[in-house]
Amino acid sequence: MKYMLLITGPVYGSQNALTGLLFARNAFSSGNNISSIFFYCNGVTNFNTKYSPSKNEFNLVQAWIDLNKKFKVKLNVCESASLRRGVISKKKNNIDKELVYFQLVGLIEIVQEMRYCDQIIQF
Template sequence: MKYGIMINEGPYQHQAADTAFNFVQAALDAGHEIFRIFFYHDGVNNGTRLTTPPQDDRNVITRWSKLAEDKNIDMVICVAAAQRRGIVDEGEKDRNKKDADNIAPGFRISGLGQLIEAGIQADRLLVFGD
């Protein structure tokens, strides 16, 4: 089965990102394919490398980055949601004249069309959030 994943809530504030991560791992272990993970609403906060959780807690962000690298997963942050919340890659930094970027490795910023495309191309689109 080919899955699209949508994550709508921020890390630590809400369990959605943890549940989605566990689902993605289980799906891959079972031989399924992840077409794309799309981060929307406060879910875009899963993609800032500046996050520094306490050392005895899980690191939601580096966990995503490692997953993307190990399993070659396409992880997309919605550009409109990211702009509101200050998630910035190099291109956005230049385009909006900011003094820094903060996107974590393995993530890319793109448009909502990527979500719709995931819905069209995947066999199932799963939404994690409230």
């Protein structure tokens, strides 16, 4: 089964993004494929390394990066939603080096990815 995940939940404040991450890990470990993960609406905050959880708290942003490193899944972030929420500026010069694992894209990317997946799941 080939999935595409749509993450609309914020990095902290709801369980949506964490549930999406756990689903992705389980999907890969059970032999399924995830073509891409698309962060949209409040989900773009998963792309923000300015969040700094305490050392004893789970770092969800780093967990997405680790998922990309391990499984080479595309982490697409809606550019316009990121601009509206202040995650990036128009100059894009405030993007951290760690975030090279995420790709800023437009909504057309989600439409293109939909064509190649069996199921879309929103978190």
